Amino acid sequence: NFREGIHIRETEKEVAKIEDYLRKKEGVTLIASAIGGGHPRFLLTYSVPVEAANQYSSILVSVKDYKMIDKMLPGIQKDLESMFPDACINVKKFNLGPATGGKIQLRINGTDPEVLRELAEKAMKIFREEGAKAVRSEWGEKIKVPVPILAEDRAMALGITRPMVAQAIEANFSGTTTGVYREGVNLIPIIARAPYAERDTIEDLSEIQIYSPMARKYIPIMQVLNGVKTEWETARLARWHRRLMLKVHADPRGAELPAELMERVKPKIEEALGVDLAAYRGKPLGKDEKWTAKTIPIKYDDAIPIKGKPGYFIAWGGELEDSADAQKQLAANIPIYFGMMILIVIFMFNAFRQPLIIWLTVPLAIIGVTVGLLLLKQPFGFMALLGLMSLSGMLIKNAIVLIDQIDINIRSGMDRFNAIVESGVSRMQPVMMAALTTMMGMIPLFKDAFFVSMAVTIVFGLGFATGLTLIFVPVLYATFFKIK
Known part of the structure; x- marks a missing residue:
């Protein structure tokens, strides 16, 4: 811009x-x-x-x-x-x-445009001080606009109204559509306006002729004007839920993640704008409590009140708001489907201890996921969360294969301890091969900007968890069933 x-x-x-x-x-x-x-x-x-x-x-x-x-x-x-x-x-x-604009966005709602600009300037100053790039507001800077001053008495005497003056000025400088030219399937408007030499500068305004119904002839437009004044005005205004809204955008520099920049700017901006924490969460900041980025969690379509300014609110937008909304939508349905998965495993084994062992292996994936995302500097966003959910199903499958083999060995009359050892040895190859083929299939997505976080989550989570599962599941089985 x-x-x-x-x-x-x-x-x-x-x-x-x-x-x-x-x-x-x-x-x-x-x-x-x-x-x-x-x-x-x-x-x-x-x-x-x-x-x-x-x-x-x-x-x-x-x-x-x-x-x-x-x-x-x-x-x-x-x-x-x-x-x-x-x-x-x-x-x-x-x-x-x-x-969607900037990676980090701040919406400021209110009634007075000047107050909104003042609040936005405070926020943009903090963004710049913290090293953000492309810091801008959707309204932009004010622009100079020439405003004709209508002489009401002379205009009424000549039968000229304010819309007639506006139409005459528009016809001279911008032009008016007089027809449409058809070229194939395209309709091209025909616009009539004054020659360039007659609309090049604001001084050309005095040369405009306007028709007077009372005089029944064209007269110079300056006969109904007391001059032209220059004002500053906002070229673009925006609204959010029918309330006046100014949105500030910012992006992190270099390899910095949006979450890292947000960690620094969020508490400073909230304090600088005077967020009413007591009104928002029901209690003020404690004596030993420090204002951090987590003091006010990011929510979708939020409205955080500003202290001492009734009707003024702020809300955080951008990637983090979209991620919060996606996670909220998923969180509403995840318990239902995870509950169904637990019931299916219980019905499969007709017991409680085996399903408990299986589900205790799922958190092992978090180790690999954390290492992968940190190593490749990927955010834990919606796609990463989607990969983690898919990963849980893969780990449950591996654990089921291993525990089912242990049960089969025990039912065949094998010693219980030897049954655990033999099942781990015999199932290691198919479990590792299944995990390896899945990982190899996901690695090419590391080059894809959209799916990279999901691929990293699955590859590193599955790799770490599969190796740990082959150790963790037999140990838990021996512990739960008191096998020595």
Whole structure:
């Protein structure tokens, strides 16, 4: 985003400078720019960015090798920020999914636009101090607007109303649609407006002619105006649930995760904006309690009141809000289906101890999942949670195979201790092979930006848990059934 109010032709010139810079970067193969909006949907998972204005531009860059992207991003971000200090630059990987804006978002609701801007400035200052990039508000900066001052008495005498003045000015500068031209299946509007030389500057306003019903002729528009004043106004306003809303966006720099940036900025912003903690959760901050990111948990479509400002609320949005909503939806149904899984295992063994042993092996996966996500720097989001749920089914299957073999050996007359040892040895190969084939099938998804967190969860969780299951299940079986 360039400065608010810039002409689209000026945006085009600035984008040309960025394209020249990018062409000189090693590894860049193709560049595609969209000015004034986003690119057309060329991929099913791609959504057109919601920003659309003269100052907005979206540039897609293709490189020789995807492995180069992570190394190139910080340098390009730094260079473009120094080249265009008055622009909002956000260099990031191509997003396979909805264009939701910044990774971290803050919604501020209220009634007075000036108060909302004041609160947003405090939040954006903290974001910048904590090293966030592309910090911006959806309203943007105020722009200068010329406002004609209507001389009510002279206008009434000439039979001219305020809408007539507005229509005359619009027809001169913006133009009016006089017809439609059909070209194949496309309908192209025909717009009539004054020549460029007569609408180039605000001084051309004095040359506009407006029709007077009382005088029955065209007269200079300045006869019904007391002049033109310049005012600052907000070009775009947004609402949330029919309440005036200003949304602040921010993104983490480099390899930092959104959750890590949120951990630092969330408590500072909540305190700076004066969140009424007592009204929100029913009790104020304790004497020994420190305000942290977990003091107020992120909820979907939340409304956190601001102290001393009735009718003003804030709420956190972005990826973390979407993740909280997805987890809430899953949490409503997970107990039902996990309960059904437990009952099925109980009916299968017609006992309680074997199902208990099986379900005690499921938490072992958390060890591998934690190691994998930390090692590959992946967030525990919706896709990771989906992978963890799938992983639980795989581990239950492995435990069932092992315990069922132990029961079969005992029923065949084998010594109970030897039955446990023999089942572990005989079932090790099929269990390990089944886990290995599943892991090998998921490893190619490490390169996929959308499924990588799910793949990491399954591969590392299954790998760790399978090895531990072959030890943990026999030990628990011997413990529960008192076998020595």
